[in-house]
Amino acid sequence: MENIIEVSGLAKMFSNLAALKDVSFKVKKGETFGFLGPSGSGKTTTIKILTAQLAQTDGEALVFGVPALKLKEGSYRKRIGVLTDNSGLYVRLTVYDNLKLYCDLYDVPYTRIDEVLDMVNLKDAKKKVISKLSKGMLQRVTLARAFLHKPDLLFLDEPTSALDPVNTKHIYKGLENLKEQGTTIFLTTHDMNEAETLCDRVAFLNEGKIQLLDSPKALRKKFADNTITVELADGSKEIIDRGAEGAQTMYNYMSENKVVSIYSNEPTLGDIFVEVTGRKLS
Amino acid sequence: MIFSIKRSFAIFQKDYKDVSKNLYVTVSVLMPLALAALWGMDGIDNINIHYMLFNMTLCMVAAYVQCCLIAEEKEKNTLRGLMLSPASTMDILVGKSLLSFIATFIILVACAFLQDYKPENLLVISLAMALSTIFYIGLGTVLGLVTKSVMEASVIILPFIGFFSFGSFLTVLAESFPILKVTEYLPNLQLIEIANKVHSGASLSDVWFNLAVIFASIVVIFAIAIVVFRKRMMD
Structure with missing residues (x-):
């Protein structure tokens, strides 16, 4: 499958501080790729380099097969959507007027405004002035603006950080729709549940380096401790090794009709991150 | 450049809707009008005094409003949104300048009317005013791009308002x-010199050098604006 993003040996120094050190990864077309890491790990720096807002110190960053700095050209800008911490809105204008401007800039019909507002559950706020919106609503308007023009590649930096669970679910649904339409999504987050829900593959970034890169399922399998937990009728729980001996124990419990529930002991992405990096996500 | x-x-269009709800623009636009009305009532009929007010209008409206519009875009992180869109540097700079240009034109005409100033050669004066407006918009753009907030922009513009409004003292x-x-x-x-020449009956061919000097200033200031703008496209 075609690679939309190819990064190799990427490094970024801010004065004497290394924000990224030798980062390499590829993102395939149509994939939702999660870039996970705690605050200050280099996630936003990577997005800024990939969207031509920042120049790397070393290494190569290709987007659509061309150096990321070429994204400054209008034809490439039409193909990307960006939501970062510095995506601002015109506070004295309405939601509609903000999105209308971007419809004109991206040559998108105004009918699209209702579609994107529906995707972010803000259809009723169309005529509201931006300064009157809550933080979560603002986040949803900036998100709507990022995918207003149906970009081929969408960069989302902590897209649901200010949202409540109901609206987060709406956003997930919207992003799934975009993915079905073939949009490649590059997502940074420190929310491991979000990564598990949305991402085909995730990369763990810590102190400017990628520590792990695989699908959430493969990572959980890799770090699973090969045991299952059995909850018994008397309320106790027993951890049983997978294998012949464990199978015999299970057989005994089941023969005696003692088993209430069985579940595998797979770690969460958060557990894996802590194990690999020794750091907590926050 | 596309x-x-x-x-x-x-x-x-966005700026027009936005600026109508913007207090600092309203205040800065009204100040030259108030002065023009005052001088008009006093019956002042001196080219240098008229043009001190015109130059002040150019600073207060063309340069200051433009400076604040750009600085606010930076402060609110909306300029980066425009920069990341398919709009080219030219689209953004022209789009951001149109409102300041139209507002300046209206205020200059109103100031001339209030001061009862009737130039002998309207074509030459209009051309000189139009070129001057473009220069001051370029100046405002540069200052807006180098500042981080509207507050900072309001301070940085002050010496320029003084310098360009009362610049004749430098001679x-x-x-x-x-x-x-x-x-x-x-x-x-140059604008004052053109006005004095026109007052003495000069035609377009007599002031071409002065117009060329203003035009050269426009080229220089917009070259700087484009360089600074492109630098601001990246962190």
Whole structure:
């Protein structure tokens, strides 16, 4: 499958501080790729380099097969959507007027405004002035603006950080729709549940380096401790090794009709991150 | 450089809606009008006084409003949104300048009316005013791009308002300090020279050099604006 993003040996120094050190990864077309890491790990720096807002110190960053700095050209800008911490809105204008401007800039019909507002559950706020919106609503308007023009590649930096669970679910649904339409999504987050829900593959970034890169399922399998937990009728729980001996124990419990529930002991992405990096996500 | 009228006009439309609810723009636009009304009532009929007010209007409206519009875009992180869109540098700069240009034109005409100033050659004066407006918009753009907030922009513009509004005093100082003779080529002084020549019956062919000097200033200031703008596209 075609690679939309190819990064190799990427490094970024801010004065004497290394924000990224030798980062390499590829993102395939149509994939939702999660870039996970705690605050200050280099996630936003990577997005800024990939969207031509920042120049790397070393290494190569290709987007659509061309150096990321070429994204400054209008034809490439039409193909990307960006939501970062510095995506601002015109506070004295309405939601509609903000999105209308971007419809004109991206040559998108105004009918699209209702579609994107529906995707972010803000259809009723169309005529509201931006300064009157809550933080979560603002986040949803900036998100709507990022995918207003149906970009081929969408960069989302902590897209649901200010949202409540109901609206987060709406956003997930919207992003799934975009993915079905073939949009490649590059997502940074420190929310491991979000990564598990949305991402085909995730990369763990810590102190400017990628520590792990695989699908959430493969990572959980890799770090699973090969045991299952059995909850018994008397309320106790027993951890049983997978294998012949464990199978015999299970057989005994089941023969005696003692088993209430069985579940595998797979770690969460958060557990894996802590194990690999020794750091907590926050 | 690619230019899209549609994109520039979209930015202009947005600015028009936005600025109508903006207090600092309203105040800065009203100040030259108030002075013009005052001088008009006093019956002042002196070219240098008229043009001190015109130069002040150019600073207060063209340069200051433009400076604040750009600075606010930076402060609110909306400029980066425009920069990341398919709009080219030219689309954004032209779109952001249209409102300041139209507002300046209206205020200059209103000031002339209130001061009862009737130029002998309207075509030449209009051309000189239009070129001067473009120069001051370029100046405002540069200052807006180098500042981080509207507050900072409001402070940084003050010496320029003083310098360009009362710049004719520099020519007096130039007699003692010959190095200041270079200030004679400033657009504000060129505008006054054009006005005095026109008052004495000069035509377009008599003021072409002065117009060329203002035009050269425009080229220089917009070259700086484009360089600074492109630098601001990246962190």
